[in-house]
Amino acid sequence: MHDDDQLLWQAADAVLDRLLDLPAVERDAALAAMALAPELHAVVARLLAAHGRHRGPLDGAPLGAGLAGRRIGDWTLEEVIGRGGMAVVYRASRGEGAQRQVAALKLLTLGAMVSGGVRRFRREQAILARLRHPHIAQLLEAGVLEDGTPWLAMSLVDGEPIDLWCRAHGLDLRERVRLLFDVCSAVAHAHRNLIIHRDIKPSNVLVDGDGHVRLLDFGIAHLLEAADGTPTGTQAMVLTPQFAAPEQFLRAPASTAMDVYGLGALLYHLVVGRPPRPSGLPDEPVTAPSRVLIAATAAGTDGTGFRRGLRGDLDAIVLKALDPDPERRYASPGDLASDLSAWLDRRPVQARAAGPGYRLRCFARRHRVAVAANVALLLSLGGGVAATLWQAAEARREAARATAAKDFLVDLLQSPDPASRGGRIVDTAQVLRLGATRVREQFAAQPALRTELLQVIGRAQWHLGDLESAEAALDAALQSAVDREQRGISHLILGEIHQQQGRFDDSLAQQQAAIAELTGLRSAQARRSLVYAHLYRGQVTAHLGDATAALPMFDLAEALEAALPQRDPRRRMHLLVHRGQSLLALHRPGEALEVLEDALALVPEPGIADLPLLTTLAQANARLDRPALAETYYRRVVDTMRAAYPPDNPALATPLNNLGSHIADRGRGREAEPLLREALELRRRAGGEGEGGGRLAPALTNYAVLLAALGRENEAVPMLEEASAAADAAFGPVDFRSLMVRSYLAQVHGQRGDAPATDAVAGELQARILELGEMSGWPPALAGTLRRLALAQLLLGRTDDALAELDRLDLLARATGRPLSAPDLAQSLALRLYALALQERRDGAGTARLARELAQLGEEHRFARATAVLALGSQRQPGDPDAAPERMLAEVAQSFPEGELPAHYRLMVSRLASVRR
The missing domain is CATH 1.10.510.10 (Transferase(Phosphotransferase) domain 1)
Structure with a gap:
């Protein structure tokens, strides 16, 4: 067959398929209405006639014909709203009154079931189940009738x-x-x-x-x-x-x-x-x-x-x-x-x-009015000049400042460097440091311009990761600011720098100062900056452990952004990203992903400034059992950063840490180790003394936890000691982040079997927790600290002490009026079941049922799932082959299908086996 003939028959095959979707009585009229080429029309007509002569025994009315009033699942079928050769669609409803829900329920025809339609139908079900978007008709439910007919219910679009x-x-x-x-x-x-x-x-x-x-x-x-x-x-x-x-x-x-x-x-x-x-x-x-x-x-x-x-x-x-x-x-x-x-x-x-x-x-075209006005001005230059003198003078002042700034920057880029062979400075950070020094000297008599240039230089230094120089530039800008707008913007940028340094309390104070200065100002720049001040205030509040309080701050930022005369998709995207981050902190990943996908639609091709969006998308997908997609996003961030920054830039540490931690959580510890090690080395080179400890402590902790999971506990302990000292210096000893690091240290001591060291850390932690409660109340993040203390006691075989820690965790939730998050609750229940198993207490069918439910949880709860598998294994009789330690280890390992089982699970299996001998 020639290529032209093949294309003709392929086109005819496609047209015929669409016609067969229609009732038989409508097909001829539909073909006549199509604007087809004569040769294509002739081929389709022949195929349609042949189809009518060769009807199979199962071709006929759709399975769904005449089913009005029938119940399918919870749905009651009403009238037919669509019909074709492949399917029939009913209007359907479920519930009553305010709970009534209406859907479009789709059933396959007999003809479709014998011609490959079932496969297509099931693929449609699988596809719709993955999609959650305001502009896609949503799948509500799907199933199969007793006779094998598949069906699906979608949101009804009227x-x-x-x-x-x-x-x-x-x-x-x-x-x-x-x-x-x-x-x-x-x-x-x-x-x-x-x-x-x-x-x-x-x-x-x-x-x-x-x-x-x-x-x-x-x-x-x-x-x-x-x-x-x-x-x-x-x-x-x-x-x-x-x-x-x-x-x-x-x-x-x-x-x-x-x-x-x-x-x-x-x-x-x-x-x-x-x-x-x-x-x-x-x-x-x-x-x-x-x-x-x-x-x-x-x-x-x-x-x-x-x-x-x-x-x-x-x-x-x-x-x-x-x-x-x-x-x-x-x-x-x-x-x-x-x-x-x-x-x-x-x-x-x-x-x-x-x-x-x-x-x-x-x-x-874009500035039609302005262009026309300028032409008119040129044609009538003789009149109306007096009315423009003030505007012209103001424009000249602005132009003079802009020219001075431009000349300064050009001169700066051409500055000789005596230490370099070519006589030019080639290090951008060095250029900016020299620029900040010259601005202070050269523009002492022009404070407004001095402030603007220092803000530009400080922001550039911040983006380059030179945080110490950036802070110095912005402090100087704040000192020379001439009005509320300049002071507010300086506070805003300083707050961003402090946040990057891990100084969240200082960052919050700067953003609040920015809000106080900028509120009520009418210039476009001041109004835009006020949006960001509220945005970053919410972000820092979430970082400090109160994501619930952050959400109304984002609401206010979004309302202010919506009132701006010029909407900026990228600014709107940043607002949505931070809202998504808070929803993740509140363990609402489904809602977070919807918000983040709206953000991605605003910036379809994210650049380096938009990497927080990709990072948060990765986090949301990881929490929603989509680890491969999450890893793709994490790797894209790392690749983009490597292409944009020199290899020793500390800005690379966070994306490397995120990717390494994700891979480690999947059980691929050996693959994650070089990534987390590189992140730690970058943090060390950036300086870990004082304020730098706020960034060094997490890098040390993540790497140490990985080493412990790989069975290298003796290497992990000194790193966690160093991380604890860095966190105490940066955040204070009773900050929840400092407590978290100490709890990991207790867990690793328990994994090593070092009871005295575990007791020392646990006792110190209890004192700190009491002090924290007296000072400011207990944050939700404290749940993880208490849970790790319970695990440390279980690894030592101390079930009563572990249950006491878990009881303290429940008491904390009741005392604060804030229920535990789903992951915290799942892990605490799983640890409680394991402790009861070590005590050989079987509290009947309820305990076994709870263990089975926890053992079937999704990816976000894999640690609780693995622990529950152990508790479930303890229900087996000692002679049962499935009760053997090797068999239980294999079952636990299924929660980490991509790699190695964390080392402490082997100890947990060993403890369980020892009490059952």
């Missing part, structure tokens, strides 16, 4: 296809483009979950009465990590020819480029009124949208009036998305959305060559 909605509501060109942003966001969310939709078209995008967009029908979507491993090319081709990418006809592997094409085709349809390839043939050339409307205008059929707006940039954007070569399309839905945003703002777009003439025209 709306109409996006093209009809645009037409009915008379949307103009810019409004239609804005509507596509929500579709791009939904598709980008699917891509981040490794899902390709492959069938983006108007009927799969509904808009409800409030104008909210929902993406539907993931029935032919492709899972990039599908478990069955079936190659895309071996599957039956299912697509919509007029909207499908050309490579889909060739059964190319699924790619995000297919969905970029689909988005371009949808946009084409919205602005032109027809698909880009009306015939449905893959090699049909795509005509620029404006040229289609030129022809329609000439024929008197263009009712949109969009031709002028399409010509130029929007034409280029649409054609780039629809390029036949996937490599020349936009790299992602986010890139397409960014170019559409540029078009809306009359900025240059990626899709066009960016010559100076083109950029000048964009500027003129």
Whole structure:
């Protein structure tokens, strides 16, 4: 068969598949209504006629026919709201009154069940279960009937296809483009979950009465990590020819480029009124949208009036998305959305060559009023000059300051360095330190300019990791500040520097001072800075252990940001990231991930300034049993930082520590060891004395805990002693972070079997905890400290002492009125069950049931799960082969499928075996 014939038959096969989704009585009319090429129409007509002559014994009415009133799970079926050859969709409801919930419940037909539809249907279930996005119809429930018919219930979207909605509501060109942003966001969310939709078209995008967009029908979507491993090319081709990418006809592997094409085709349809390839043939050339409307205008059929707006940039954007070569399309839905945003703002777009003439025209369009005003001023220079004298004088003052700043920076970059052979300073940190010194000397008589330059230099030093120099520059800026705005901004930056130093109390004081100075000021810069002051105040409050109190601070920051005259997507993204971090601290990872994905939609291609977003996404995915995706994000942060910073920059320590800790938690300790060691070395080189201990202590602790997990307890102990001293110096001896380090030291002493050392640390900790409670109350983070003390006692075989610590933990929760978080509760219950097992106390079926439930917990609770497996093993009779220590170790190891079992579990198994002999 020639290539042209193959393409023709593939296109016909795809059209036939769509027709067979319709009831038989509607298929001929639907075919007649399609704008197909004559040869394609003829082939489809022959195939459709042949299908009608050869009906199989199971082809017939859908299984769901006539089921109104029947209950499926908790759902009661109502009227049919959709029907095709592959499925029937009912309106369904469950609950009553205020609890009533309505859904679209989808059942397969008999024909679909015998033609591979079940596999597609189950894939749709799996895909929808992964997606949680405001612009994607959500899966509510799924199941299988007694006769084997699969079903799924989705949120019911009471709306109409996006093209009809645009037409009915008379949307103009810019409004239609804005509507596509929500579709791009939904598709980008699917891509981040490794899902390709492959069938983006108007009927799969509904808009409800409030104008909210929902993406539907993931029935032919492709899972990039599908478990069955079936190659895309071996599957039956299912697509919509007029909207499908050309490579889909060739059964190319699924790619995000297919969905970029689909988005371009949808946009084409919205602005032109027809698909880009009306015939449905893959090699049909795509005509620029404006040229289609030129022809329609000439024929008197263009009712949109969009031709002028399409010509130029929007034409280029649409054609780039629809390029036949996937490599020349936009790299992602986010890139397409960014170019559409540029078009809306009359900025240059990626899709066009960016010559100076083109950029000048964009500027003129973007500032049409200002350009016109300047032209008018030039034409009437003789009049109205007096009215502008004050503004001109102010502008000259601003220009003089800007010129002075520019000249200073140029001179600084050309400064000779006597120690360097070339006579130029090549070390950026050295340039900035020299600059700060010169600013103090050169601009002593210009305090406003002096302050501005010191703020710029100090912020640059902070980003380079030279925190000591940055603090000195900002202290000097604060001293020379001439007004509330300059003082407020100096406090703001100082607070950020203190936070980076781990001085959270000092950081909080600086942010509160910034808020006091900036509140009530009306300049744009002051209002923006006030948003960040409230944002960082919330962030520091969360770091200090009170994420609940931080959330209303973020609410205030978001409200202030929403009132700014110019909205900045990146600023909005930062607000969402910090809210997501607090939700994670409150053990609400599902909510956190939704917030973070909204943030990612605002910055589809994060840069180095956006790495906190990727880090927090990694943390959320790790907590939601998505370790591989979490590791991908962590590695991306590390790779980006390595590319941007010299290898000895201390800024690399945190991302290395995050990646290493994640890998270690997965049981891959030997792989994590060099990462955590490098992070520690960077912290040591940055200085661990005094304030630097706030950063050194966590690096020491994480590395020491890893060494203990690898069975290297003797190396871990001196590191934890050093970490404890650093934490005490940086935070104070009764800070929860200092207590946490000491509790790890107690646990490792218990693992070594050193009872006197364990008792000494435990006694000291109890005294500190009492002092903390008297001073400021007990923070939620203290739960981990008490839990580790209980584990230390269990490792020594002291069950009564361990149970006393766990009782103290329960008392703490009741005394503070704050229940334990889910991970803390799970781990404390598991330790209690293990302690009872060591005492050979079996408290009946309830204890066994609780152990079984804990042993089945998800990834976030793997330590509790592993401990519960031991407690469950103790229920077995001594002669049972499954009660053997080797068997119990193997079961515990299943909680760490990627690597080694932490060393203390071997000791726990040994203790359990010894009491059962």
